[in-house]
Amino acid sequence: MVSEKTIGRLSLYRRLLAGLLAENRQNIYSHELASMAGGTAPQVRRDLMSIGYSGSPAKGYEVADLAESINSFLDNPSGTRAAVVGAGNLGRAIMSYFESRRPKLRIAASFDNDPNKIGSEICNRPCYDIADLKTTVARMDIRLGVITVPADIAQEVGDKLVDAGVTGILNFAPKRLHFPENVYVEHVDLTTSMEKVAFFVRSDTNPNAPEA
Amino acid sequence: MVSEKTIGRLSLYRRLLAGLLAENRQNIYSHELASMAGGTAPQVRRDLMSIGYSGSPAKGYEVADLAESINSFLDNPSGTRAAVVGAGNLGRAIMSYFESRRPKLRIAASFDNDPNKIGSEICNRPCYDIADLKTTVARMDIRLGVITVPADIAQEVGDKLVDAGVTGILNFAPKRLHFPENVYVEHVDLTTSMEKVAFFVRSDTNPNAPEA
DNA sequence: TGTTGTGAATCTCTTCACAGCT
């Protein structure tokens, strides 16, 4: 079993490897990947071990081959379709980020309740009426929902998504959502992230601060 | 010493308490707060213990008093000023979220390099030229920087922020940034978050799935 | 020499379990 944290780091390694690939880099050592990823060398080795990938003591890891191994570990071979609910600033930001980034993970549509948005194209994908969420999500075989609506309707939107067959949710609304346990939820809490940084801005509280 | 994770949860508790306060709730038990926060009762008690707050076995915790204790633990009494660098969709989303939410944490300005934005008001705060970042950040006594610029200039922007006196950075660019150790950095990696959820969408990989 | 792969040790965080209180 591969831990949740390792999954996150593999996603990061893959992105770093893509960059290396673009500059025709052939091989890389664990300590190099670690420093790019902001981690440690043993951790990189453990992570790669966990997906059964082996390097060589002489040359480290082969960039292209490793990237391919991570792809086949992380990606669903038949692809994953996602939808963004709430086509505001944040929703559009997410859609822009994912504009044709990964072939196996596509944001296929967005939903909103604003008549000016419904029926139009937002970030090159159709924007549908949130009232039609259930039927449309089911019809398009969407399995991942990104919630970027205000907190007060987030749970309701989430329930509709799950009802339509979604089994993974990325929630940006500043509210904890609750779902059946077969649904995987990731909360990205921007308010908390800000407040955490604000706390550690006070130098006397920074856990990484050098010894006094 | 209070752990980083506890800080994050305290921020969440505080927000939940504010909601309870709005409905005139007087007291709350650890298990209730836990279920709202998506955690466990002992964890809530430990977190509160770590800031030296005590409840009573009879009535649990006093909502208003606890909220006040968390405030005084988390907030810098003299306030914290923040700036968003990159006034795109994501930058504006963050600014909207923080429109007058917390009195002690204010996003005071944004920076961009788009001549159409520079000099205008974005989300009710002035947008300055990114070229003037150093002087403006120093002048406004901004200590927290939010990076929402493209990956290729994120490190450069971060260096300028640090150079101007910022000691906390919230980075949304899909790239690990490196800073001196007196600077606290939090990476919010939207790509990784999406890819993590995509991985667990496959029911056979969901760590919370019920026993087969 | 410098690397990988990995058992063992360590560290960190969470949960248990129960005394003490009301």
Add this chain to the structure above:
DNA sequence: AGCTGTGAAGAGATTCACAACA
């Protein structure tokens, strides 16, 4: 009876440290 506060146990994740190898 049902809660809080907390020492002790447990679980998980990270790092150490070293054998094996090129």
